[in-house]
Amino acid sequence: MSSQRSKQIKVDGPCVYLIHFSHPYQHAGHYLGWTKNLTARLRDHQNGNGARLIAVVREAGIDIQLVRIWHGQRDIEQLLKKYKHSSWLCPICNPHAATHKPLSGISQIIVK
């Protein structure tokens, strides 16, 4: 996440988050993760101490952007991962993502 683009986003409690890559890395265009502390987790990603995928993506010079957050526990992450098509959930890749509610009832934050 470039410092120019990083925003102060405060989320209390556990959440699932979606990160969009400015360019695909091999077959990956997104990262879907779960954390109890989003602020700390994003700091880890920035420092290369988060997920291995994010670290190699950043090493490849690809910009990353937090695009969506859902409140919830790990079961939400597992449900969302079953979709396989993270691009459907991404407001950058899919302009209709905000209204695409595969999991209605789960509160979410669209990051703009």
Ligand SMILES: [Zn+2]
């Ligand atoms: Zn995307």
